[in-house]
Each structure stands twice: as structure tokens, then as C-alpha cells.
Amino acid sequence: MRRTAVILALLLLAVGLLATPATAAPDDTVRVGSFNIDRGRGFTAWRRAAAQLQRTVDVAGMQEVTSVAKRRYLLRGRWEAYGTTPGPDENPVIWDGTVFRKVGAQAVRIAGKQGRLPAAYATVVRLVHRASGERYSVLNVHLVYGAVANGRPVPGQAARYRYYVAEVRGLARVVALEQRRAGTRVLVVGDFNDDHVGDREVRNANLPVVRLGARGLVSAWDSVEDLPEDGGTSTVGAGYIDNVWSEQDALSVRTLAVSGGQHHPVIATYDVAPDPTAVQRPAG
Numbered sequence: 001m002r003r004t005a006v007i008l009a010l011l012l013l014a015v016g017l018l019a020t021p022a023t024a025a026p027d028d029t030v031r032v033g034s035f036n037i038d039r040g041r042g043f044t045a046w047r048r049a050a051a052q053l054q055r056t057v058d059v060a061g062m063q064e065v066t067s068v069a070k071r072r073y074l075l076r077g078r079w080e081a082y083g084t085t086p087g088p089d090e091n092p093v094i095w096d097g098t099v100f101r102k103v104g105a106q107a108v109r110i111a112g113k114q115g116r117l118p119a120a121y122a123t124v125v126r127l128v129h130r131a132s133g134e135r136y137s138v139l140n141v142h143l144v145y146g147a148v149a150n151g152r153p154v155p156g157q158a159a160r161y162r163y164y165v166a167e168v169r170g171l172a173r174v175v176a177l178e179q180r181r182a183g184t185r186v187l188v189v190g191d192f193n194d195d196h197v198g199d200r201e202v203r204n205a206n207l208p209v210v211r212l213g214a215r216g217l218v219s220a221w222d223s224v225e226d227l228p229e230d231g232g233t234s235t236v237g238a239g240y241i242d243n244v245w246s247e248q249d250a251l252s253v254r255t256l257a258v259s260g261g262q263h264h265p266v267i268a269t270y271d272v273a274p275d276p277t278a279v280q281r282p283a284g
Contacts (some may be wrong), residue, residue: 027131029251030099032220032268033060034189034242036142038261039089047073052258053265054079059095059127060265061140061189066090083107083140085121091190093125093140100127100136110141110170114163117144122174126184132272134185137178141190143167150198150239151207164193165206172211179215188217188245191263195232195239196221212245216282219243220250220268231255233264244268 035053037046050073053060065071066089074081074094082105083092095102104126111120123140147157147164154161171188178186192208196219199209209219221227221240233242233255242263244253248270255264 028272029269030059030129030136030272031057032138032187032189032244032246032270033057033265034062034140034191034244035060035265036063036191036242036260036263037065038263039064039066041261043067043069046070049258049260050074052256054094054096056256056265056267057094057096058099059093059136059138059187061091061093061123061138063091063140063142063191064089065092082125083123085123087118089142091121091123091140091142093123093138093189095125095127095138098130100129102126103128103135108174110174111163111166114166115159117160117163120144120163120167120170122171124174124178126178126181129272134272135181135183137181137184137186139171139174139178139186139188139190141167141171141188141192143191143193145193148194148199148204148207150195151200151202151204151209152198168206168208168211171208172215175212175215175217185247186215186217188212188243190243191241192243193238193241195234195241196243197227197229197232197240208243208245214282216247217245218247218249219245220253220266223250223253223268233266235259235262235264238262240266242266246270 037049078097080097081092081094083090085091085107107121110122113119125138127136144164147160199207232239250268253268
């Protein structure tokens with residue numbers, strides 16, 4: 001009898017452990033990512049990398065999506081996507097349709113054509129978090145490469161630098177417009193083609209740390225006290241070039257050990273309903 005009682009108690013304990021969630025409820029947090037998979041990657045390799053991203057995010061920006069087959073793949077199952085930026089590459093925002101519903105979307109020009117450099121656009125998608133009703137504007141960008149490095153202009157690339165500065169200023173303007181939407185939190189994701197650590201140290205007034213910071217945005221990388229000097233999202237030693245920006249501090253940020261060619265994805269996690277005092281927004 002005693003043995004039976006002990007076995008019964010152990011079974012009840014096991015059931016209790018199984019019934020206890022191992023992590024916070026998914027409705028409590030949102031996982032935000034960015035991933036540039038090189039446009040030259042074959043479809044099989046591209047699909048494998050995209051699938052790994054989708055398994056670890058609720059919403060993300062992707063860059064260099066170059067074919068109808070890739071765009072169709074992003075829409076499989078519960079996933080939805082929007083990306084109609086002009087040119088051969090699309091920079092879509094993707095989201096889990098069971099977590100978010102779309103209420104608006106558009107491509108917004110952030111820089112005009114300069115010489116051989118085409119007009120640049122941000123993909124803007126407005127979403128509502130199904131469980132909480134929280135509203136988000138997600139902006140996805142792919143800024144020009146070869147213009148800045150470690151927070152400084154690349155020597156001999158004055159034209160590209162001017163174009164990069166125009167992109168950043170245009171992005172900050174779009175952020176300001178989205179911030180005027182009542183009750184909407186802004187997220188900016190993308191391939192910024194400049195090491196965030198270098199930008200943070202130099203604080204060039206024309207680059208993302210200062211410009212987006214003036215709009216009350218904080219990089220997810222700044223939630224980590226000490227970033228490894230040899231770390232980052234670049235696979236070629238360019239540092240923390242992919243980024244997630246928000247009006248609140250990230251709970252966590254990490255890269256995934258999956259390569260898109262020259263990039264690893266960045267994934268940041270946020271509270272869905274943070275303390276209102278944690279969300280800072282500049283006046284005007």
C-alpha cells in the first residue's frame with residue numbers, strides 16, 4: 001500500500017512538471033529578426049537558411065530576395081510577407097500570421113537616385129499583435145555597402161558616403177512619420193552595412209546611432225554590456241552590421257549559427273507590453 005502511494009505521488013509530481021511551462025508564454029514576448037541571405041545563393045541553400053530564420057522569429061526583415069520562387073517560399077504555411085521595393089531585389093518583412101495580422105504596408109523612398117546608385121526604399125509593414133492588440137510599424141532596410149566602415153566614411157568613396165547619409169536621413173524621416181501613429185511602436189530592422197560598435201564609438205552625426213537615437217530608438221546590441229570585438233553578424237569580419245532597433249530595450253539579442261553567405265541573422269526579443277516608462281519617444 002505504501003509502495004502504491006509513493007508511485008502515485010511520483011506520477012502526480014511528473015504530471016505537474018509536464019504541465020508547468022518551461023519558458024514564458026509566447027504572448028509575453030515578440031522575437032524580431034533580420035537576415036540578408038546573399039542574392040547569389042542557390043535556392044536550396046537559400047531555402048534552408050530562410051527556414052531556420054522562420055523557426056526562431058515572429059517577425060523579421062529579409063534582404064536580397066531575388067526570385068519569384070523565394071518570395072513564394074516565404075508564404076508557406078502560417079507565414080505572410082510583404083515586399084514590393086523596386087529593383088531586382090526585394091527586402092520583405094515576414095511575419096507569423098498566427099501572431100500578427102497586417103493592417104497596412106507600403107514601400108517608402110528614403111533616398112533619391114544618385115549617379116549609378118538607384119533610389120532606395122524602406123519596406124514598411126503595420127501589424128497588430130493578435131494576443132495583446134499592440135500595434136507595430138516594422139521598417140526594413142538594406143543600406144548601401146562600401147560607404148562606411150566602423151563608423152567612419154570609407155576613403156575614396158565620397159559619392160557612396162553621401163548616398164548612405166541620404167538613406168539614413170530618409171529612414172529617420174520615415175521613423176518620425178510612423179511614430180505619429182497613435183499607439184504604435186516602431187521597429188527598424190535591416191542590413192546597415194556599418195559595424196554598430198564602431199558607429200557607437202565614433203558617433204558620427206550622420207550615421208544610424210545618432211540619427212535613429214534622436215528618434216528615441218535603441219539598438220538591440222546595446223542591451224549587451226560588452227560585445228565581443230571579433231563577434232557580429234558579418235561572416236567576413238565586418239562586425240555588427242545587421243541590426244534591430246526599437247523604442248525599448250531588448251530582453252536579449254543573439255546571432256544564429258547559420259550563414260547566409262556574408263551574414264548571420266540577428267534575433268532580438270522584446271516584451272510585448274513593456275512598462276510605459278521604458279518606451280521613450282522624442283517630442284515632435
